[in-house]
Amino acid sequence: MSAAVLPLPLVAGLAGLLGLLVGSFVNVVVHRVPAGLSVVRPRSACPACGHEVRERDNVPVVSWLLLRGRCRDCRVRIPLRYPAVEAGTAVLFAVVALAETRPPVLLACLVVAGAGVALALIDLDHGRLPFAVTGTAALLAGAALLAGWTTTWALQGPSAAAGQLVGPLVGVLAWGGVYAALWAVTAGRGMGLGDVALAPLLGLVLGAVGVSAAVVGLALGFALGAVGSLLLTGLGTVRRGQRIPFGPFMLAGAGLGLVAGEPLATGYLRLVGIA
Template sequence: MSDLTLLAAVSAGMLGLLVGSFVNVVVHRVPAGLSVVRPRSSCPSCGGLVRERDNIPVLSWVLLRGRCRDCRAPISARYPAVEAGTALLFALVATRAPGLPEVLAILAVTGAGVALALIDLEHGRLPFAVTGWAGGLALAALASGWISTGVDSGPGAAWDRAVPALLGAVTWLTVYAAVWASTRGRGMGLGDVALAPVLGLVLGAVGPAQSLTGLALGFLTGAAVGAVLLTTRRAGRRTAIAFGPFMLLGAALGLLAGPAVAEAYLRTVGLA
């Protein structure tokens, strides 16, 4: 790993700690229809406002020994776990993008993705507000790169850079919309369909192998886990299983290992 790559990973990880703290707020408030800005965070047991010094990601939880400063009520370990997990994801994905616009787009979707996965697992839905903000930020970041390329190298070069991302978005949207329509919404909601082009956009901006592999792995991991649940009788054929986390897992795997997985598959079928 080069010094520049290491610096990018560390910087992204530090940013991920802060974003992870905000993700905890989003996961708690958005499903309840509350503002993510106001009021300030408070202890659910005693109502005491969280002090600034107690709002440092991970470290504050450790120093407080997992308890509220005022009433000593336990604070769930999920909070530092989400912060640390988001930081780790940020550090990993930041090294997989070809340029700064792609890095910013991927990080925006990664932060939102952590929140969406947790909300879907707990509430069985993917809020359009979170998906919309992620998509808007990702598109803005990528568009800034396309515009910069156009200024430096002409509209043709900008178009060449934009097409893979747009094709990724269209491909993912087409597949998920077709599945949703063919199953009449059973097993997949419109929240999944709305998330699909956002994931396709950022993966397509990195490369077609990442986009197509991520798309396939989402369905494969979902099918594998579903088969295990059916076999172990932990779920029935009519049991609702949140699919958003599998979409996001597939996208993450596609980003981190897409080319290697695609090459292995092509070798297996004799096309490489």
């Protein structure tokens, strides 16, 4: 089943608009969740003067441009990071919509993409991946995949539905198994429990896309982490042996697995003479 009642460019455009809204919410999550604050109340306010952000000043990207990057009341500069996160999430959502067209899987991928932006930024800022964000994303993505699975069962029968379970099962076992084993072997020194909790979620959703996406995404996460560690150590940004946030590398690898997992896997198998 594909999403294709609408033209793909239109689907990508609608996903991009949704990404703008989600990106605005991501900014709230990144600011409030690490501080243990509610993401619902109170309404957003300027941290300098305390005035609540007006509705007309809360339009993603556009309001920042119209305000020339400053608070309407006190004229304190609003960090460029806010519209950058909104625009970046919009682009990410559009790319995901171009890469995956099956509605339940697409919805699950978008949930993880939005949560992934928040998790990556929190990990870079605070060195942790909050279980609240990962758990909420797991519930929403799992519900989307379950809805797709039950629909397949109803329309195509149990054998087709059983076939849909193979990819997610392989993804969860591969990602969850590898990260849990590394955490156990290193006694938690190599990575945190937040990484271990995030791994099966990424494996689940990538496995729903395809086994190639799950396996390639897993491998690329470690490859990017190794290269990033070497670069940061070489530049003197981190000391040798110092733990660096691994969540962004996991998520970047997962993203590459989503958009390029199949061709990369096929190319590798041909290179080694298997395919």
